[in-house]
Amino acid sequence: MKVSYFETGRYMSARPMPSEWPVPSGAYDPEAGAQAYRTMIERVQCAEAIGFDWVSVSEHHYSPRILTPAPIVSAAYIAARVHTIKIALLGPIVPQSNPVRVAEELAMVDTLSQGRLVVGLLRGTSNEALTYDLNPAEARERTDEGMELVLRAWAEPQPFGWQGRHFRYRTVSIWPRPLQQPRPTTYALGTSRESCEFAARHRIGCGVSYGSFESVARSTAHYRAECARHGWEPGPDDIIYRANMILAETDDEAHAVLARQPTTAPFSMRAGVRDAIAKVDARNIAGTARPPVVSGALPTTFIGGPDTVVEQVRRCRREVGAGVLDLSLLPPGSGDPDALLRSLELFGKTVLPRIREI
Amino acid sequence: MAAAADASGPGVGAAFREGHVEADGLRIRYREAGDGPPLVHLHGASGLYLTPAHDQLSRRFRVIAFEMPGFGASPGSDRHDGAREMAATMGAAIAALGTGPVNLLGTSIGAKVGLWLALQGPERVTALVLEGPSGIRPEGTAPGAGAATPPSRESLAPLLHAHPDRLDAIALPDPATWAKTWPLVQRLRGPDRDADFESRLPALATPTLVLFGTRDGIVPPEIGRRYKELLPNSHLVYVYDAAHAIAADRPAAFTEVVEDFLERHEAFVISRADTVIFP
Numbered sequence: 001m002k003v004s005y006f007e008t009g010r011y012m013s014a015r016p017m018p019s020e021w022p023v024p025s026g027a028y029d030p031e032a033g034a035q036a037y038r039t040m041i042e043r044v045q046c047a048e049a050i051g052f053d054w055v056s057v058s059e060h061h062y063s064p065r066i067l068t069p070a071p072i073v074s075a076a077y078i079a080a081r082v083h084t085i086k087i088a089l090l091g092p093i094v095p096q097s098n099p100v101r102v103a104e105e106l107a108m109v110d111t112l113s114q115g116r117l118v119v120g121l122l123r124g125t126s127n128e129a130l131t132y133d134l135n136p137a138e139a140r141e142r143t144d145e146g147m148e149l150v151l152r153a154w155a156e157p158q159p160f161g162w163q164g165r166h167f168r169y170r171t172v173s174i175w176p177r178p179l180q181q182p183r184p185t186t187y188a189l190g191t192s193r194e195s196c197e198f199a200a201r202h203r204i205g206c207g208v209s210y211g212s213f214e215s216v217a218r219s220t221a222h223y224r225a226e227c228a229r230h231g232w233e234p235g236p237d238d239i240i241y242r243a244n245m246i247l248a249e250t251d252d253e254a255h256a257v258l259a260r261q262p263t264t265a266p267f268s269m270r271a272g273v274r275d276a277i278a279k280v281d282a283r284n285i286a287g288t289a290r291p292p293v294v295s296g297a298l299p300t301t302f303i304g305g306p307d308t309v310v311e312q313v314r315r316c317r318r319e320v321g322a323g324v325l326d327l328s329l330l331p332p333g334s335g336d337p338d339a340l341l342r343s344l345e346l347f348g349k350t351v352l353p354r355i356r357e358i
Numbered sequence: 359m360a361a362a363a364d365a366s367g368p369g370v371g372a373a374f375r376e377g378h379v380e381a382d383g384l385r386i387r388y389r390e391a392g393d394g395p396p397l398v399h400l401h402g403a404s405g406l407y408l409t410p411a412h413d414q415l416s417r418r419f420r421v422i423a424f425e426m427p428g429f430g431a432s433p434g435s436d437r438h439d440g441a442r443e444m445a446a447t448m449g450a451a452i453a454a455l456g457t458g459p460v461n462l463l464g465t466s467i468g469a470k471v472g473l474w475l476a477l478q479g480p481e482r483v484t485a486l487v488l489e490g491p492s493g494i495r496p497e498g499t500a501p502g503a504g505a506a507t508p509p510s511r512e513s514l515a516p517l518l519h520a521h522p523d524r525l526d527a528i529a530l531p532d533p534a535t536w537a538k539t540w541p542l543v544q545r546l547r548g549p550d551r552d553a554d555f556e557s558r559l560p561a562l563a564t565p566t567l568v569l570f571g572t573r574d575g576i577v578p579p580e581i582g583r584r585y586k587e588l589l590p591n592s593h594l595v596y597v598y599d600a601a602h603a604i605a606a607d608r609p610a611a612f613t614e615v616v617e618d619f620l621e622r623h624e625a626f627v628i629s630r631a632d633t634v635i636f637p
Contacts, residue, residue, distance in 0.1 A: 145598055145599070148572060148598065149598075152572070152596065155580075156583065157583055158582075158583040158586035158587065158594060159586070159593075159594070160582070160583075160586070160594045160595065160596055161593060161594065161595035161596070161615070161627075162595070162596055162598065163569075163595050163596065163597045163598060163608075163611045163612075163614070163615050164598035164599075164611075165598060165599065165611075167598075168631075170593075170595070170626060170627040170628075170629070171627050
């Protein structure tokens, strides 16, 4: 099993924090922001020393919960301060980006990091549609088209034009190209039928997140079936599972930590907005409809003392087929950074050596 | 006329009238609509059929869609050994129209005929558009190569169309016509790699637009880069979510890029998109 440490730029401030998304920009404390980025590097260096395979970053806007609206900047900054760990950008929100720009920036970070980039491409959470005025009803199609254009821009040796549905370019010819050829290890992220099918068709990996083993296993099973239809078989490294983990010395202690976690939904919007988005933002798990907006805290699927967590990892491998775990050791937006560092160290000592062979 | 009717949706090509020219000792049929600069179309293996793109192009161009000898209901053609000989015949047919230089759109094997036609008389062609050209192919990728009978409609439909279920009709003639034209299709298609043909392309200065559908199942679209390497005045454009029959799959996208290229040639890379929201 490979492990990835999900770094969210833990922002801690004494100022009162509104919980509704978008969080007013005026509530931001610049000193707390600078502190979050300083400790980000400490944690990433710690993860590298412990032996994590990847550090991952993601894209979210208008909120202190995950303080990385420009993940390419985080990836480049992190890449310069660690040396062996891979940098997993999971991932740029494709439908609200210029895909050619995404292809260029990813190729640049892959080259800056001497070939240590891992790429996940995704559609983004429902609230992000509001960030740059993306029509949620178009998000799925824009994602599929944008992902395909990123792959094409990396691969094509001659200048080309793109006559798409949502994107049109007459001249594409990127420099630099990725250092890793034919391309960096790439995943389509998401539980949807469309995302699994895209990944299978383009022979790239598939990344699922946060659902129960049973629920995300439906997506990974669909992905594997589609890969077979396209004449190939994915390996364990082709499947990422992103999840929250609360690890403590004992099961009871871990559950006590969970009980102290906030129960509010991530990126919770005003009810009128949330309900209106839900009507136009169709989401599914391997083809079965699911609500687009999460109503409570995201589940913590790995929880307990070391023995319990190791057994949960075994189950995850067996049921989900994931060969890469992308972990928040304490849910994003929670806890104090020192507790997170302690969790990382505990994970490195008590769990990591025991899950390598799973 | 089974070939034409079979692959056209309801109302498609309604404005097109029938015509014939005598050329090279043959009576050659075409369908024509529109005014403006002449745009001659040479079809692919499916024979002459019209798509909504023909209708859209006919608003700006005089569109003349030929039926190459041996296709559709026309008598079989044993004298055309390959695209090169067919190009000579079609060059004579274009001359018989009396239009002067034309814009030339070639689809699949029609693109290879079009390239030969331009090589044989560059002064006759203002600009070339190649839709899923099949004259250069990675070894062993041509469906049904060498077989006495053609691949079935069922097997070809998902290679020709990204979403065959969304179309009124599949871009293939009726089975009898398809079987009759298959030997000619094979001869026009030629070998996967034709060194003589490829060696001539760098001398062709004609402005050329090369279009490939990203889901082309007949000719792997990555071969588009080879045209870009060989043709000194060419542009390669991928049409997203179209298969081999690009004009049938995404007519509006096809028409926009073809019109823009034929109007502005290489300057078509300069955007004229209006992004003002509130003037």
